[in-house]
Amino acid sequence: MDELERAAQILDRLRTMLEAELVQARGQRLLMRTLNTQGLFERARQRSAFNVQLAQLEHALGEVLGAAGRALGLAPVTLVGLRKAAPEAWQGLDACIAEVRALASALREIDTLNQRLGERALR
Numbered sequence: 437m438d439e440l441e442r443a444a445q446i447l448d449r450l451r452t453m454l455e456a457e458l459v460q461a462r463g464q465r466l467l468m469r470t471l472n473t474q475g476l477f478e479r480a481r482q483r484s485a486f487n488v489q490l491a492q493l494e495h496a497l498g499e500v501l502g503a504a505g506r507a508l509g510l511a512p513v514t515l516v517g518l519r520k521a522a523p524e525a526w527q528g529l530d531a532c533i534a535e536v537r538a539l540a541s542a543l544r545e546i547d548t549l550n551q552r553l554g555e556r557a558l559r
Contacts, residue, residue, distance in 0.1 A: 439504035
């Protein structure tokens with residue numbers, strides 16, 4: 437199914453973006469330790485651009501999965517419904533979704549740590 441192939445491509449892009457953002461977020465600690473304000477402002481600009489791209493990809497993924505569900509006659513369209521309606525095509529997507537979720541969770545953890553470090557640096 438073309439829509440599910442497109443979903444896999446979008447998920448792969450999300451994974452790649454999240455992996456790169458994790459590296460950048462970890463590097464942000466050095467900027468905070470050295471109080472590199474210029475670097476921190478640049479980092480904030482980069483994160484903002486990342487957030488915009490991420491939102492666009494998430495929207496595109498929702499559209500593609502919605503189209504896949506409608507093509508399969510699902511109403512409402514859910515991940516569980518898609519999995520049941522197209523189990524062969526969905527197998528690879530499960531792993532991609534799990535990986536993207538894990539990366540997003542790791543990024544949230546790094547962001548929380550960075551926020552705490554930033555608060556300490558301001559004391």
